[in-house]
Amino acid sequence: MDNALRAGLLKLDPQTRLEQRCDAEVLDRITQDNRQYRADRVVAYAFATPQMTTDSIRSPGAAFRSKGEWYRLKFKCETAPDHMEVLDFKYKIGAEIPKDEWTRYNLYD
Template sequence: MKTIGLASVFVTIAVAPVLAADARFVASLGRLDPQTRLEQICDYEAMDRIGHSGTGYHPDRAKSDVMTAPQHLGDLLVGTGAAFRSDGHWYQFSFKCRTARDHLKVLSFEYKVGAIIPETKWNSYGLWR
């Protein structure tokens, strides 16, 4: 019985910083203009979905506007020239991201990972190590 109690305390302690970071991120979104907020919440969702997809990627950065600007269609953001960084490499990806009207919650997200972006092109796309 004590083992179960200790395990649940450990899980609560281990998860608390992650939940706090999410709350801080959502709070900071409220200070952005609606278009930037839409892009930021979708970039964040891309990192989360790709990172938890079981494909071995570990994104620490995503940008929806690397090769082409995304299309803003109300609460839908469509990107064909996006990129994410994983383990020091940048990869192309495309996506469709639908959010709530306030752009603070993602309702649906579809994506497709493309090719690795050669380091020789990073500078022209505004990417970094």
């Protein structure tokens, strides 16, 4: 995590910090683990409402954008109590989402 992201996260309330930290982890992990993707956006609530606890998010209906295309995604992210360090993270990439469905799920170019 770079210093700008760290400084920005520290200004957020705890729940928003958890969400933003996990979103950043999604983007980093997908891009690092799968050279075919360059993830630049994630929408945790595209197909289902994320389930949150004090220090974790489970998002069974997320989506991420890579190279102008959107893909289905499931992820679980657990952080330390300050929501700055990710302790556990798992994800699974699903199918590409057809462009004619983007508006229905609040996805955009």
